[in-house]
Amino acid sequence: MSRKILVVGAGQSGLQLALGLQSHGYEVTLMSNRTADEVRSGRVMSTQCMFHTALQHERDLQLNFWESQAPKIEGLGVSVAAPGSFDPGPSQRAIDWVGKLDGFAQSVDQRVKMAGWMETFAQRGGQLVIHGAAVSDLDYFARTYDLVLVSAGKGELVSMFGRDASRSPYSEPQRALAVAYVHGLAVRPEHPDFDAVRCNLVPGVGELFIMPTLTTSGRADILFWEGVPGGPLDAFKGVKDPSEHLALTLELMEKFVPWEYARATKVELTDANGTLAGRYAPAVRNPIGRLPGGGAVLGVADVVVANDPITGQGSNSASKCAASYLASIVEHGDKPFDEEWMRTAFDRYWDTAQHVTKWTNAMLGPPPEHVLDLIGAAGRLQPAADRFANGFNDPADFENFFYEPEKTSAYLASIS
Numbered sequence: 473m474s475r476k477i478l479v480v481g482a483g484q485s486g487l488q489l490a491l492g493l494q495s496h497g498y499e500v501t502l503m504s505n506r507t508a509d510e511v512r513s514g515r516v517m518s519t520q521c522m523f524h525t526a527l528q529h530e531r532d533l534q535l536n537f538w539e540s541q542a543p544k545i546e547g548l549g550v551s552v553a554a555p556g557s558f559d560p561g562p563s564q565r566a567i568d569w570v571g572k573l574d575g576f577a578q579s580v581d582q583r584v585k586m587a588g589w590m591e592t593f594a595q596r597g598g599q600l601v602i603h604g605a606a607v608s609d610l611d612y613f614a615r616t617y618d619l620v621l622v623s624a625g626k627g628e629l630v631s632m633f634g635r636d637a638s639r640s641p642y643s644e645p646q647r648a649l650a651v652a653y654v655h656g657l658a659v660r661p662e663h664p665d666f667d668a669v670r671c672n673l674v675p676g677v678g679e680l681f682i683m684p685t686l687t688t689s690g691r692a693d694i695l696f697w698e699g700v701p702g703g704p705l706d707a708f709k710g711v712k713d714p715s716e717h718l719a720l721t722l723e724l725m726e727k728f729v730p731w732e733y734a735r736a737t738k739v740e741l742t743d744a745n746g747t748l749a750g751r752y753a754p755a756v757r758n759p760i761g762r763l764p765g766g767g768a769v770l771g772v773a774d775v776v777v778a779n780d781p782i783t784g785q786g787s788n789s790a791s792k793c794a795a796s797y798l799a800s801i802v803e804h805g806d807k808p809f810d811e812e813w814m815r816t817a818f819d820r821y822w823d824t825a826q827h828v829t830k831w832t833n834a835m836l837g838p839p840p841e842h843v844l845d846l847i848g849a850a851g852r853l854q855p856a857a858d859r860f861a862n863g864f865n866d867p868a869d870f871e872n873f874f875y876e877p878e879k880t881s882a883y884l885a886s887i888s
């Protein structure tokens with residue numbers, strides 16, 4: 473008899489898991505609080521830039537439906553505004569380089585991908601239930617399914633999963649987020665022949681990320697401000713009108729990152745739902761959710777490990793979590809999915825996820841001297857730029873050259 477699994481939440485992790493389990497012959501029910509059409513015509517949710525390893529998990533399941541249409545992101549660049557450069561007068565970049573990715577990255581608007589995957593899941597015979605699950609529903613389902621996976625992102629269901637304070641150094645949001653999807657952005661003049669994620673750091677103020685994406689109206693670019701709370705970029709709170717959001721995005725670009733503003737003078741929003749603003753505190757949670765009736769459910773991806781998007785890792789991690797859990801489920805065969813199994817499945821995922829959390833939390837703080845040296849040196853030493861860029865694909869590599877001053881200087885000496 474095939475095993476019955478309930479997946480609650482149809483985002484990157486829930487859909488990838490549901491489709492993966494379905495292809496392995498499991499009887500899967502997927503619960504989503506929105507229909508595919510509602511997702512497709514709704515608000516943007518992310519910038520969802522995914523690097524090689526995460527994309528490969530999708531390819532392994534033959535779910536890379538948009539690969540040929542989405543822009544191929546071949547590099548990752550870093551620019552740092554010179555201190556005081558946004559005071560009146562000529563502004564400069566203290567640092568500006570681009571590293572080459574070993575394998576390309578891509579961003580497919582989650583409105584396109586999740587809507588498409590939901591339809592595929594249903595077409596392949598999966599049971600898609602449109603319902604916003606409450607804890608009381610899960611109490612019932614935990615008794616009728618062999619396993620309940622909660623992949624509901626940062627929504628209310630996280631309240632079932634206790635925060636792990638030892639792994640969660642921040643209790644407050646560390647950045648105010650403001651996203652705008654646009655058409656009409658000109659290329660970066662430094663590398664007109666290939667696309668890159670551009671990370672613009674404004675010390676003490678925040679960051680502007682720019683990346684190409686495939687959205688509902690074709691190719692577009694995303695302008696994504698991350699502002700230190702209470703600072704000048706933390707200005708989007710009361711802004712409801714999308715054109716006002718874009719105007720503010722551009723005004724801040726002109727002031728703080730004029731080299732990016734220079735190529736953005738002709739942009740327009742992709743659609744009226746192409747903006748997003750918000751903030752959340754990064755958190756690692758206990759992976760096992762306890763239900764009032766005594767049952768247990770396993771948390772997936774953002775439910776259990778939610779990092780700030782400053783390093784663009786959440787969708788990557790969701791893909792890696794889904795791939796890891798899928799392997800743990802399949803390998804477990806017919807044995808019961810008890811709490812011990814849940815703990816082991818999470819620990820296996822945490823082997824990778826811990827590196828993402830460590831690096832992301834480090835990037836939220838002011839950079840220490842040796843990290844500034846490293847980022848500066850990458851402008852002169854292409855191997856350092858390339859290695860930093862490829863760290864976005866495999867953040868475990870930062871252990872080798874990023875956190876400890878001795879390792880950073882030894883690495884830089886080895887390539888100088």
Ligand SMILES: Cc1cc2nc3c(=O)[nH]c(=O)nc-3n(C[C@H](O)[C@H](O)[C@H](O)COP(=O)(O)OP(=O)(O)OC[C@H]3O[C@@H](n4cnc5c(N)ncnc54)[C@H](O)[C@@H]3O)c2cc1C
Pocket residue numbers: 480481482483484485486503504505506517518519520521522603604605606623624625626627628629649650651748772773774775781783784785786787788789790
């Ligand atoms: C501004 C911003 C920029 C980002 N940029 C990047 C980036 O460049 N690269 C990257 O890798 N990551 C990025 N991320 C993070 C990434 O989007 C998330 O980490 C990722 O989508 C998490 O996947 P998930 O499956 O855990 O949850 P989600 O994608 O959030 O999916 C959860 C789903 O569950 C549904 N749901 C919620 N509650 C219920 C309920 N009670 N019942 C049923 N369904 C429910 C939701 O509607 C949603 O569809 C960004 C995030 C933000 C906010």
